[in-house]
Amino acid sequence: MNIQPEEKPSEIAAAEPYFIGSHSGASGAWVCGPPDVMPAEYRKQWEPIGVYNHMTTVKGLFTAGDGAGASSHKFSSGSHAEGRIAAKGAIAFILDNNALPKVDMGAVEELKKTILAPMDLYEQNVKYSSDPDINPAFMKPKMFMFRLQKIMDEYCGGVSSQFTTNKSLLERGMELLVMLKEDSSKMAAADLHELLRVWENTHRMWIAESHLRHVLFREESRWPGYYFRADFPDMDEKNWKCFVNSVYDPKTDQWTMKKVPIVNLPV
Ligand SMILES: Cc1cc2nc3c(=O)[nH]c(=O)nc-3n(C[C@H](O)[C@H](O)[C@H](O)COP(=O)(O)OP(=O)(O)OC[C@H]3O[C@@H](n4cnc5c(N)ncnc54)[C@H](O)[C@@H]3O)c2cc1C
Structure with missing residues (x-):
């Protein structure tokens, strides 16, 4: 836009595409927190399917960054760090659930x-x-x-x-x-x-x-x-x-x- 920010302010549209996960509304999937410090109030939801860091409420489905909710400001570096945390959670899940799933080929x-x-x-x-x-x-x-x-x-x-x-x-x-x-x-x-x-x-x-x-x-x-x-x-x-x-x-x-x-x- 040919704007030098030190000379005049740039125009900002705060909401972009209306459902940006990282910047507004803490939107995203509800994910399991770290098993060692997660409050009991939240932990009980995962106990029936497994307590794995960053697993969603769907067993075996993990997400991070803009995909994970309950945090209003993620940004790039936080999403990257969270991606590593989620990957470690997913690997722990795979090690504990290492049998091949039965897949319905008709489906x-x-x-x-x-x-x-x-x-x-x-x-x-x-x-x-x-x-x-x-x-x-x-x-x-x-x-x-x-x-x-x-x-x-x-x-x-x-x-x-x-x-x-x-x-x-x-x-x-x-x-x-x-x-x-x-x-x-x-x-x-x-x-x-x-x-x-x-x-x-x-x-x-x-x-x-x-x-x-x-x-x-x-x-x-x-x-x-x-x-x-x-x-x-x-x-x-x-x-x-x-x-x-x-x-x-x-x-x-x-x-x-x-x-x-x-x-x-x-x-
Ligand atoms: C306009 C804007 C400005 C921002 N400004 C900043 C800033 O200045 N500084 C900052 O730190 N952060 C900023 N952010 C936030 C930051 O960009 C995000 O928080 C971060 O990129 C999220 O990373 P992510 O890996 O979780 O998601 P994403 O970067 O969105 O990665 C998700 C990836 O999954 C892919 N994907 C989606 N569906 C499928 C599918 N079915 N199969 C395969 N691939 C799929 C997508 O193509 C995408 O590459 C900004 C975001 C926006 C939108």
Whole structure:
């Protein structure tokens, strides 16, 4: 932008793509802490599946950095250090669980078909119109991306709404996301790059829904600057000094939200 920071301030958009894990909202997966110092309140959640540093609540799935929640400011070096911690946790898990898992090859074949379906959809329908980007039978991932971004921007506190939202906007945004989800199976890919984009967009769509549900559930403005709830503009230490966990159950298609206490160390 041709700006010398010592001469004039640069412009900063604080919220970037609205669900950046590292800088706002402590967003990310709920992971196991270090087994030696983890408070009992948190530890009990992992005891049934194994207490391994940085394992998520899914047995054997580890994450770190922007993937891990409960920390509002990660940055590059912290993510790197956390990656090493998670890798050590994962190796401890592998050593304790060193038998090959039983894999249902039928399920693998089904998954392959699902992953490649956007290419079939494209091939089967591309001739129906004179422009490969415009077709009654499918949507290209780029168009899907614009739609997702527009919903999150306008309804979930993006830059064009001055990082401000409220209950009514969020509820309308949720309705639009439901329609977007319905259309997600209509994404088509002309090549392998677009196939990658289809699945990236699908994953972003799920993260967007989770993010929106969290913003809706937390009735305060915990991270002013990243987003404001115009209907709850203040920080509410009494009711909301807590983490919020969400769980999606694919069997029932239901989300559950809950508050989780913050336990300060040393306990
Ligand atoms: C705009 C912006 C500015 C920032 N400024 C700073 C700064 O000034 N200083 C600082 O220290 N930090 C800054 N950060 C934060 C820092 O960049 C992040 O905290 C850090 O990069 C997170 O590292 P990570 O490894 O957890 O995630 P990432 O760096 O996001 O790495 C995740 C990787 O996984 C890949 N991936 C995703 N899905 C799949 C898949 N299905 N299969 C295979 N690969 C996949 C992605 O392509 C990506 O390479 C900034 C972040 C942003 C967005």
